[in-house]
Structure formats: structure tokens, C-alpha cells
Amino acid sequence: MRETRPSGSEGGGAGIRSPYPYRCVGPPLRILPTMKRCAPLCCRVRAHPVLPPARQDAYSGRPMKSADDSPRRAFTLVELLVVIAIIGILASLLLPAVAKAQAKAHRAKCSSNLRQILIGAHGFYHEHDWFPWQQLPTNGGSQTLVETWRHFLLFSNELDSPKVLACPNDRARIGAGDFADTPRSLMNTNARNRAISYFAGMHAFYENTQTLLAGDRNIDNGTGATGSCGPARLASGATSFDPARLDRVKWGPELHGANGNIAFNDGSVQMLQGTNLQVQLQRGLTGGDPFNINHVLIPRVP
Numbered sequence: 001m002r003e004t005r006p007s008g009s010e011g012g013g014a015g016i017r018s019p020y021p022y023r024c025v026g027p028p029l030r031i032l033p034t035m036k037r038c039a040p041l042c043c044r045v046r047a048h049p050v051l052p053p054a055r056q057d058a059y060s061g062r063p064m065k066s067a068d069d070s071p072r073r074a075f076t077l078v079e080l081l082v083v084i085a086i087i088g089i090l091a092s093l094l095l096p097a098v099a100k101a102q103a104k105a106h107r108a109k110c111s112s113n114l115r116q117i118l119i120g121a122h123g124f125y126h127e128h129d130w131f132p133w134q135q136l137p138t139n140g141g142s143q144t145l146v147e148t149w150r151h152f153l154l155f156s157n158e159l160d161s162p163k164v165l166a167c168p169n170d171r172a173r174i175g176a177g178d179f180a181d182t183p184r185s186l187m188n189t190n191a192r193n194r195a196i197s198y199f200a201g202m203h204a205f206y207e208n209t210q211t212l213l214a215g216d217r218n219i220d221n222g223t224g225a226t227g228s229c230g231p232a233r234l235a236s237g238a239t240s241f242d243p244a245r246l247d248r249v250k251w252g253p254e255l256h257g258a259n260g261n262i263a264f265n266d267g268s269v270q271m272l273q274g275t276n277l278q279v280q281l282q283r284g285l286t287g288g289d290p291f292n293i294n295h296v297l298i299p300r301v302p
Ligand SMILES: [Zn+2]
Pocket: 110, 111, 167, 168, 169, 216, 255, 256, 261
């Protein structure tokens, strides 16, 4: 018998565990006990080792995989790049949708804030028969006061929290924790107008339902002029829009893009854009404003 086998394998004999592949170069006279004949005995016949039976799964009866059967294999570079590309495509599809949903949620929250301000101001009106900006401070009002927060503060009893005075999309203004004068409170010098996102309508007259009560502060956007206001007895600081040039008015980009929210005295809060904003401003004038001008007090920060 002449046998060759790959170099490095164990020597022949009954004790060999895995002598594959054995190759007969002449007719083997005997097959080792660990080998199985798979062709008639002849020259160059291949014989393969008899492997120990695979361990079986106790439940399914299927052969179990062992670590030796499927050695762990690293990702190739191409596979890794494909996975990264798929994740990138999924992210690019999902992120704009997430951002859009968030912007919509913020507009809705802003609208809800203005509704609460509207209810608060009307609650104050029902109690006093005037809005805060229609009476002098000596009578308990906020006439003559040029800071927007002071007008809102007068009906703080009607508001759940000063947080409703800040628009969720307004990164430059942070809602105050309460109405007191401690750090993070509305009256603290660090808060005040810095906690307010909404203008107050100085020409909000209860009987004139189309007048502006409050709205997103970026309504000016360079198209307004500041000056005095008769009804609120402001010497300066009131923003007005030329009634002949209302077509120029549009929202600044910093809060809701091309959109913005306004609370009207009829009890509605409207999200307005482009010409709708201009039409509503015009209605505010023709809707009974005896002064025929929109005077709003924008919460300016020095
Ligand atoms: Zn807003």
C-alpha cells in the first residue's frame, strides 16, 4: 500500500482523527476505520473521513451549528459601505418628515398659547370693562408703559403660566417659570421682554372684533414704523403699518417661516401667510378701528 497525504497531517493508523483528504495512489489494501470509501477501490480514489455525528437540537432534532461549522466572518469594506449608504438614504427620507412634523406641532402650540392670551385678556376685560392698555397705571392699567410684558402681566391671574407668552419656535425668547421677581420669573430683569414672543395690540378694542389682540413678534420685519400711540398713551415705541402699503407686510423668517399666528378680538387665532396677513390687517382697520391704523407693541430687547 502506498498512500500520500497532505503534509502536516497526522500519521496513518487506527488512531487518526481526521486524515482528510487521503488519496490512494494505488489500490489501498485497507480502509482506515476513520475513513469511508466513496468510490470503488482503485487508483486515485478519494476517501473522506467519517465525521463524528453532529450534535442535535433537543427540540427540533436538527443538527446544531457549532462555532467550528460557521467561523465568524468580518464585514468586507463593500458590505460596510452598502450598509452605511442604506442608513444614509433612510435618514435622508425620514429627517425632513420629522422636522416638518415638529414645525407643525410648534405652530399648533403657538396657536394654543395665543388662544390662552386671548381668553386671559377677555377675562380681564369682563372683570374691568377695559383692557390693561386702556387705563393709566394709577387706575390699575398699563397705559403709557412701553414694555410689552407689563401689559401681559396685568392679566397674569387669567393665565396658567407665563410660558404661554413664549412661542415654542422662538429660540431668542425663553418662557419664564412664574410671574414673580425671582431668577427665572417674568418680572426679573433677566426675563421681562426676553420671555415674551408676542406683540400686544394697542388698538385691540373689545367691540371691534377684527382688531389685533396679540401675535408673533416678527410681524414688523422692517415694514413698520415706530412712534406714538394715542389710545395707549405711548409717547414712542408703538409699531404701525402704513394703511396704504399693507401689501409690503410679511412675517420675518425667524419664527414660523412664511407663516405667523395672530389672535383677533373676535376670539379667533389665525395662522396667516402672505396676502392673507395683509387682508386681515386691512380688516383690522375697516373692522371698526376708529384710528384706522394698526398699533402693536413688539417686545423689544435692548
Ligand atoms: Zn409663534
